[in-house]
Amino acid sequence: MAQPDRSLGVPPSANSRSLLTEKTAEIDKLNIIHVAGTKGKGSTCAFIESFLRAFGERTGFPRKTGLYTSPHLIYPEERIRINFQPIARDLFAKYFFEVWDTLSGNNSSLQTLPRYLQLMALVSFHAFIKEGVEAAIYETHHGGEYDATNVIEHPVATVITPLGMDHVKQLGPTIENIAWHKAGIFKRGSCALSSPQEASAAEVLQSRASEKYISVQFIADDLSLPADALQLKPDVQRMNCSVALATVRRFLEEKAPKDAAPLSSSDILQGIEQFSWPGRFQLVVEGAFNWFLDGAHNEMSVSKAAEWFIETSQAQSCRIPFVRILIFSQFSEQRDAAIVLERLATTLSTIQIHYVIFTLYDPEQNFESATAMVATPDDASQKAFGLIWKRYHQNSRILYEPNIRKALDSARKIGTTAGGMQTLITGSQHLVGGALFPLNNHVPDLEPT
Incomplete structure (x- = not known):
């Protein structure tokens, strides 16, 4: 060689x-x-x-x-x-x-x-x-x-x-x-x-x-x-x-x-x-809201994240009302994000993903600014992600959010309407890190609805 x-x-x-x-x-x-x-x-x-x-x-x-x-x-x-x-x-x-x-x-x-x-x-x-x-x-x-x-x-x-x-x-x-x-x-x-x-x-x-x-x-x-x-x-x-x-x-x-x-x-x-590893095959439960987090960021790893989500969400779906949501983001000079998303979409094609939320983050900053808007929701890369997804999941509703917090808020609103949700957050460790901070510090709304 x-x-x-x-x-x-x-x-x-x-x-x-x-x-x-x-x-x-x-x-x-x-x-x-x-x-x-x-x-x-x-x-x-x-x-x-x-x-x-x-x-x-x-x-x-x-x-x-x-x-x-x-x-x-x-x-x-x-x-x-x-x-x-x-x-x-x-x-x-x-x-x-x-x-x-x-x-x-x-x-x-x-x-x-x-x-x-x-x-x-x-x-x-x-x-x-x-x-x-x-x-x-x-x-x-x-x-x-x-x-x-x-x-x-x-x-x-x-x-x-x-x-x-x-x-x-x-x-x-x-x-x-x-x-x-x-x-x-x-x-x-x-x-x-x-x-x-x-x-x-x-x-x-x-x-x-x-x-x-x-x-x-x-x-x-x-x-x-x-x-x-x-x-x-x-x-x-x-x-x-x-x-x-x-x-x-x-x-x-x-x-x-x-x-x-x-x-x-x-x-x-x-x-x-006693084993745990934050951000890797991690499940965060907020009542009927189930957040599946995995920092997968290449073709090999997003397939495993998708398989884990399919297996676990199907086991849960017989017990709780649910809607399935994907939150995805990736910006990298090291890999082709479109190929990563295609692999993710292909692996998830065996189940229905009701909503997909494409969001933005700043990969050069810490978690606080990682949730800040760095481009408009009609950013060209985001729209390209939407076109890729539609090739594999024509019935998914696609949303574009300017930052991670808004993406989480959108998922919660969808889950509230449906009476429960299962949301997979994957595509980047920056995305998962930016999501974990607000999830770990989220205080549920206790006002009567």
């Missing part, structure tokens, strides 16, 4: 590497599990953390888990979690400015400051070291070989989740290119695990692992997992959980105290029961 173009992606800067060189021993004490992939990275990381936390609560190791993920949905401190809780805002500020002052101070030899994602990764290392984390899980941003998190030199384990076509401008136009980049997290002396992959991608992973004198283990569905756990639905979550569980077992073989009992069935059940 021809080698991919090494210019694709952005390597960790020399500044980041030089700053971390003297901290290598302290970073090694974090006992890091490094996770890359196209889909399921966040969920797999969260399952790993949950299993380790359950084991630690019983045995005393690890006393503290660290979890670094991106992007955040609402607040930046969500990216850095200790025992799954986002780091307190005052601690986040403290550690951020300690890193910033070191980098920008008069005694610093750095000629350029790290970019945003590099800086966030540095802050996470600093916070986890200061807080005494004993097991840390790191999600790559979107690559592997040249990802800002790939300054980790001695991970205990590396994990590749399902691969697909995404971020092709940075990672290359083929699945083999993408696999090459993702496998860049493999390290000599560290175990490597992967979800099942298509043959060409698996071959690249195996080749890259052999370059580091290791082998990659492909994990199958774990048949011992509980059959009916809601946390393991849809099936993609069962696969993510299986990979996470295999990773934790390998991790504990390496790092658990020698006198500690192995991971128990009660640890596994507790890890599954």
Whole structure:
């Protein structure tokens, strides 16, 4: 196979590497599990953390888990979690400015400051070291070989989740290119695990692992997992959980105290029961209003989001009055939003979607301005979305809203008239993050109707 173009992606800067060189021993004490992939990275990381936390609560190791993920949905401190809780805002500020002052101070030899994602990764290392984390899980941003998190030199384990076509401008136009980049997290002396992959991608992973004198283990569905756990639905979550569980077992073989009992069935059940991952297959219930949120943003992931919505909404529909609504938005230079919407429309074609609401957001801003109007409702891209949708769902009524709050308000009005509703919100993590804040803070209207 021809080698991919090494210019694709952005390597960790020399500044980041030089700053971390003297901290290598302290970073090694974090006992890091490094996770890359196209889909399921966040969920797999969260399952790993949950299993380790359950084991630690019983045995005393690890006393503290660290979890670094991106992007955040609402607040930046969500990216850095200790025992799954986002780091307190005052601690986040403290550690951020300690890193910033070191980098920008008069005694610093750095000629350029790290970019945003590099800086966030540095802050996470600093916070986890200061807080005494004993097991840390790191999600790559979107690559592997040249990802800002790939300054980790001695991970205990590396994990590749399902691969697909995404971020092709940075990672290359083929699945083999993408696999090459993702496998860049493999390290000599560290175990490597992967979800099942298509043959060409698996071959690249195996080749890259052999370059580091290791082998990659492909994990199958774990048949011992509980059959009916809601946390393991849809099936993609069962696969993510299986990979996470295999990773934790390998991790504990390496790092658990020698006198500690192995991971128990009660640890596994507790890890599954306490698992959550905001914005991924998340259901928010407001009486007869059911909000289905999934930050899916590529063809591969919106299909899974749609399948989950179909299965769950059909199970509910026999119990509550309902109207089905889709809220969709996507603006990206990394992928073709029209193709993503076509895949979503195709997968949802087996059920009736009564209303579709296309909305706008500002992907460059935080959640507060992400709900602000950035274009008129007759924006050309929005109208193009409507034309695409009508090709697959001629009977849907299409609405255009200028911002996320108005889209939610429209869904509530429709649901009130119908006596209940099921609304799928998908297409972008920015959309889901912008929706979660008002949903989490919504106060129902208590005035008589």
